Amino acid sequence: MTSSSLTRTIQLLLLSALLVCSSIAIAAPADANALAGLTDLNVLSNSKSSDLASAIRILVLLTALSLIPTLLIATTSFLRIIVVLSMLRHGIGMQDTPPNAALLSIALFLTLFSMQPVWKEVNQQAWLPFQQNKVTLGVAIEQGVKPMRDFMVRQTRESDLALMVELSGDEKPTTVDDISITQLIPAFMLSELRSAFQIGFMVFLPFLLVDLIVASVLTSLGMMMVPPITISLPLKVLMFILIDGWNLVVKSLMGSFS
Template sequence: MKNRNKVLISAMIIILIKGTSVYAAPEINFLGQPFAIEDYATSIQLLILLTVLTFVPAILIMMTSFTRIIIVLSFIRNALSTQQTPPNQVLIGLALFLTFFTMAPVATEINHDAIKPYINEEISQTEAIEKGMEPLREFMYRQTRTKDLALFVSVSEIDIDENFDLDDVPTKVLVPAFMISELKTAFQMGFVLFIPFLVIDMVVASTLMSMGMMMLPPVMISLPFKILLFIMVDGWNLIIKSIITGFN
């Protein structure tokens, strides 16, 4: 037992002596290849970056204009009663490119203030994230209703004055408030879009009932008139114009 204790004490002394001599540049053998601690730090940063990239679709949906655009486009398709025309791929593609168009000023500002200085090693990673979030936060704050923002501020029990501004609101409060504001705006636009097509459905249904053609689905008769009305008023132009100008 005493011999075992002596061996352990001797081993600890040797480890401490060698540890102090190589502490400046420690290495770890992995599969026969030495890796310095700095290499592991870089690998961890790369792992974090790849993990963050998996949240890009969620960021695109929650913190940009994509939500409002895709909901309005879905409403117009349902109002026309065209089933799967245009198909989902077309609507999502159109919504994506409209999102890129409306978010272009914000992306340009982020690239100028955060990405380029970070690539040129003029600012740190933390400063780049903070500077990159500022234009995005300003965009969300402009589109968020005060009532929705006050709701999440009160629920989160953050000590903020009633006359708060953007600097007082944390991102975890701003994002959900922005989301429900976008949903409300999109549903308001969808309601307005439904009205003219609903009138056509009512007129066609009343006409068919007065003619005794109760077995004929009114949608089959009203669909051509809806498409004709949509074409005559240049519907796509009006809808896209109203969506884009709504973010100004």
């Protein structure tokens, strides 16, 4: 498969997942409208061409559903959020609290919140015109991928992008539009990991300070057989509650996206 065909395939899959995500992020219609939509589908099903178009759209959406977890991690703010929340849990010292399901749920809804403007733009520029048969699938792909490209470019460091361009062996892009999706996505993920570790390091410092103080006090008292985590864990939880830590972490995360 050539580079251009691979890029085209990735763009198609990305748009398919974006269409599903945008429909989730935007408020659902009322029940009456939903029933009216089902009635319209039944009327349109009398036409063979409408049946074919509906079948293709259903196939695209089903394909997108299977790819959403991968594309959610690779092209949205989810990666940065889940890494920071995981580092926060380890910094406190609780390996299983909050549980993984809770962290994933928080990260998912924070991702929906932070990506909502982008997905609204995708919905307005790509999904609605395509649904109303105003544009072709190719045009919808180009219009739908553009907001996501703009978001990823804003979050990607030039050094990470230059690294992926160098590793790919392609010519250096002169404009943002010349950047290939196959180069942009891994560069974006590298930048997200760097940002997540920077935020996570700042989160770790207060908890590390508490651990050092508790270990020093126990050593000075001759209580070397007492595990420091026994004393430091409740102190770290208390400190985190007193400073309203969850609000601070979420505010820092949401403010880190430009």
